[in-house]
Amino acid sequence: MLGQGGAGGGGFQFVFLGLMILVFWMFMIRPQAKKAKQQKQFLANLQKGDKIVTIAGIHGTINKINDDGTMMLExxxxxxxxxxxxxxxxxxxANINKPVTPIK
Incomplete structure (x- = not known):
């Protein structure tokens, strides 16, 4: 008699699994893809004279952008x-000109 009560719960498990995948996509994958798209657009819009910071923390000014994906940094x-x-x-x-928010 106890084994007959669990037969109707299978559909709910699939719905719950689908909702978990949707939530995972909304909070994990989608923001990363959005940030990657913004970074790609940022790199495409770089031009001579822009002051930038590298991943290694080197500060400099773009002097020349080459066609092979490299640039000369002063x-x-x-x-x-x-x-x-x-x-x-x-x-x-952009980082220098960003307004500082006071701590309350």
Whole structure:
């Protein structure tokens, strides 16, 4: 008699599993894809004169953008390094101009 009561719960398990996958997608995968898209757009819009920060924390100004996906970065006046475009983390000027919110 106890074994007959569990037969109707199978459909609910599939619905619950589907909801869990949907929630996982909404909170984990979708934001990462959105951030990757923004980073790709940011890298595509880089131009000469932009002040940037690399993934390694090097601050510099873009001097030249090459067709092979690299760029010349001026880190000091007259001192240049060749960097991959994909190693750029953020725009330094946007970070400097960001308003500071006071701590309450």
């Amino acid at each position: 880190i000091n006046p007259g001192s240049y390094i060749k960097m991959e475009k994909s190693s750029i983390s953020m725009e330094w000027t």
